[in-house]
Amino acid sequence: MAAPRASWDHAYEKGLVDIMLDHNNPIYRGQNGWLAEGWTSITNTFNQKFPLAHFTKQQIQEKEKEITRQ
Numbered sequence: 001m002a003a004p005r006a007s008w009d010h011a012y013e014k015g016l017v018d019i020m021l022d023h024n025n026p027i028y029r030g031q032n033g034w035l036a037e038g039w040t041s042i043t044n045t046f047n048q049k050f051p052l053a054h055f056t057k058q059q060i061q062e063k064e065k066e067i068t069r070q
Contacts, residue, residue: 006053006056006059006062011050012046016046023042039060
C-alpha cells in the first residue's frame with residue numbers, strides 16, 4: 001500500500017529546492033540524476049529542517065519529478 005499523499009506547502013517546496021541545489025554536486029549526482037546517497041541525504045536533510053513533515057524518500061522523489069516538470 002502506498003504512503004499517504006504528502007501535503008506540500010510553499011515553504012516545503014522552497015526548502016526542497018534549496019536542499020537539492022546544495023546537493024547538486026558529483027558526490028550526490030550521477031550522469032543520469034541523483035544517486036542513492038543523494039536521495040538519502042536530501043531526505044534526511046529535509047526531515048531535519050522540517051521535522052513535522054516526516055516525508056519518505058519516495059514522496060520527496062515524486063515531488064522532485066513534479067518540480068522538474070514545471
